[in-house]
Amino acid sequence: MTDPAQSKSHDKGPTQRPADAWVSSDPLGQALDFLRMDGVFYCRSEFTEPWGLDLPPMPDCLMFHVVTEGRCVMLTSDPEPLDLQQGVFTLVPHGEGHVVASSADAQATNLFETERYHVTDRYERLVHGGGGTPCQMICGAVHMDHPVAERLISLLPQTVRFDTSDPDRGDTAQGILNVMASEVEKPRPGSEAVIARLADTLVIQAIRTWIEDEPAAQTGWLAAIKDPQIGQALQSLHQDPERPWTVEDLAEQAAMSRSAFSARFSELVGESPMRYVRSWKMQVAAALLKSEGATVAELAFRLGYESEAAFSRAFKRVMKVSPGSIKCDP
Structure with a gap:
């Protein structure tokens, strides 16, 4: 057995799909995908x-x-x-x-x-x-x-x-x-x-x-993924993390009012929709830094931040480390 770090393939970063991509009626199936x-x-x-x-x-x-x-x-x-x-x-x-x-x-x-x-x-x-x-x-x-x-x-x-x-x-x-x-x-x-x-x-x-x-598995994030409405919003976000999502946008994906969506999302996921959005964008950024060696400037632009500094602050707040400390896997 060789060193696992040397055996991985790194030609695949997080799946990115356009905002108008078809959304499955099976969000859990998409998560398993x-x-x-x-x-x-x-x-x-x-x-x-x-x-x-x-x-x-x-x-x-x-x-x-x-x-x-x-x-x-x-x-x-x-x-x-x-x-x-x-x-x-x-x-x-x-x-x-x-x-x-x-x-x-x-x-x-x-x-x-x-x-x-x-x-x-x-x-x-x-x-x-x-x-x-x-x-x-x-x-x-x-x-x-x-x-x-x-x-x-x-x-x-x-x-x-x-x-x-x-x-x-x-x-x-x-x-x-x-x-x-x-x-x-x-x-x-x-x-x-x-x-x-x-x-x-x-x-x-x-x-x-x-x-x-x-x-x-019937509570928390998995319950949210399986929820007929919240699951659709999560699936859309996961498919298109670069979109400048708002609560209204996510509520629309779930076919719910803004207030009802926010309450249901927070109840199931355990955090507010926008906090989850910010966290999700940083997790995607970390994966891209590892798998593609993306630059901080590139990620700041792709994820809708005004500057590298603003992106770096947001990244460190969520991930507890600076984006510069994330190394691309060889």
Whole structure:
């Protein structure tokens, strides 16, 4: 596995659409559409008991594991080990360091001290263990840098689990998992692109399942995204952050009066519409500074500020750092 910071692709900044772009009737679907991932690495792991693998933290990455044969446990900062069964897709949304092992008391070896075979620059095969009962997994880490995606991910818990064998939800996911396992086991021309797309799909499936089932997902920003009227206003803003939005403009998108919109927006989101607009513009600016190396002058003009100084003050007020401190990723 190479340094994740060196493996990211940075040719895609935040999605920008013209103000007159078609607005979907599914704002949550549009938010999920922003979950466009750049694969950092993927690995087919072949373990035999006893075994343990210590994975380092990967900031700004979502890490995932799915057992294709056998079972194992995952140890995080939570005191209780998490059982990983065959067919269960487990997502570690915040890139937290953790251990996967044959049992909670198995000795764990650092990832970088294990025997790994590089299939391609981003694909590896890992073989490790004491020769006992086998366990096979597909693991990976993906990165996404769109502000909508970052906001959505920030709301997720320490781990998210999705059972691909669930007959009510998992038929398609199980098929995807089978294809992914085949592509990793026997790479062919285009396997890298296929696995990346399949991983995207499983990550989205896991997050979508959490949103549907988790009570915490029925409040706050996610509730606002799913609201038939507030969601339309948020979607329009997310699509066109460069527009000089006013409360009246957003209320129009929601087909509500200004006062009713402001009250409903504040109730769901937890902040006023214009405060959210200012915050959103700065998050977009930060993403553009990272992904495109945009200049402060360019962003000040694009986002409707009178001067670089005014933009810089607004940026620091929201992001707590100056725009000049944000470096473009190599």
